[in-house]
Amino acid sequence: MAPLAKDSSSTRAMTKVAHLYYRRGLVQTEIAEEMGLSQAGVSRLLTAAGEHGIARTIVIPPSGFHNDLEQAVEETFGLREVHIVETTAGDDVVPALARALVPVLQLAPIDGRTIGLTSWSRALQAAVDVLPDLPRANAGHIVELLGDVGRPSLQHRAALTTERFARATGGDPVFLRAPGVVSTAAMRAALLDGDPHARRALAAMDHLDLALVGIGEVRAAAPLSPGENFFTDAQFAGARAQGAVGEIGLRFLDAYGEPVASDLGELVLGMELDQLRTAGRRIAVAGGRRKHAAVLAAVRGHWIDVLVTDETTARHLVASGVDTGSIAS
Incomplete structure (x- = not known):
């Protein structure tokens, strides 16, 4: 042997x-x-x-390796692939999730593809940091899926992640250098009217072959702070009051994976859930106990078809699927 x-x-x-x-x-x-x-x-x-x-x-x-558990999650929620990592209680799951995502990206078909990247996701940033240049890779466009959020240093970090990923995959970066969250719908319209680059990025999201996304809680999680090109605590509380348990790209989902109708969507410059739905492959990386409800909502709604997560979250998904059944959107 x-x-x-x-x-x-x-x-x-x-x-x-x-x-x-x-x-x-x-x-x-x-x-x-x-x-x-x-x-x-x-x-x-x-x-x-x-x-x-x-x-x-x-x-x-x-x-x-947890192939039986991965298969159980795949079959329960109709996912194409699940990749599970082991973590120790109390540890930050992000580094382990990032390492697990790298081989998924290395095996994904990318030549000529339009790839959407949530460049402010901590796990995706960490994965791109350790992703080696892919030999002979020739991706198409690498599109940022959300505008700038957080303080300027975090915005710069997101831009570097997009640039680094584009270099590793041989793609052409399409930046979305506009606030990710604005104060009024009229301000959003004015920004788009005067920024052809932002319009180009949003239009490219209609043609995604691959979307790389994080899954978030309905709150401002470090290093992001409420109100810094981001929703305020009051806005997040309002979304929770409407039933939101998680978000993808600041688009809120309820416990059944259904979109939460909210005026907050008109304040976001980024990918719409309908654009995510039509992407050829939708890879999410998320884990940790605080995100159990959010990840469950994402897989129940079939918003993703490839999931990288930790063992505890995976077991929660299977238990929840057995208890209540997976609910299609």
Whole structure:
């Protein structure tokens, strides 16, 4: 038996392909379509899985992989892929989630694609920080999915993340250098009227092949502060009073994954939920106990089809799906 590959992205890919082939009974063409790979690539991964002892008619996942739990979440909510990381109680889950997202991005089909990026998400920023340049990658446009939020230093950090991701993927960055949240709908209209670059970014969101998003609570979470190109505490409280339990790109969802009707949507310069829905692939990274309700809302509403999360959140999703059933939007 060949020694197990040290590259975690290769090991995860071998395990995932073996799981789909031996445990779920998918043929190689189906696996290739689901994972965005060529059939030859699937064949090579299956061969490597056998050589490394991951697959021997049955799948033997290496320590730290949770294929049965991943499959349970996928089947409960109709997700294309779920990737689960182990974390220690009390730890910040962001670094582990970021590391797990990297191989997902490395395997995603990106050539010529229009990719939306929530560049102010902490997990996505951390993933881009450690993402190596993808050899021979030739992405299309890399579109920021929300305008500037937070203090200037955070806005600068988001712009650098977009620029770094575009360089790693060979894409053309499309920046949205306008406030992410404004005070009135009239101000939003005036900003768009005078800023062709912002209009271009918003229009590009109609044609997303891949969307990379975070999932948030209905509150200002550090390092963001209420009211700094962001919703105030009172506005967040109003959204919660209307039933909001989570948000994607500051678009609020209720516990069933349904959009929350709110005038606050008219104050946001960023992707609409309808634009997210039509994206070819929608990858979210989120975890931690405080986000359980928000992540559950996102998968219940089928707003995403690939999820990177932690084990505790995944078990909460399965338990909630068994208790109440997954509710389609």
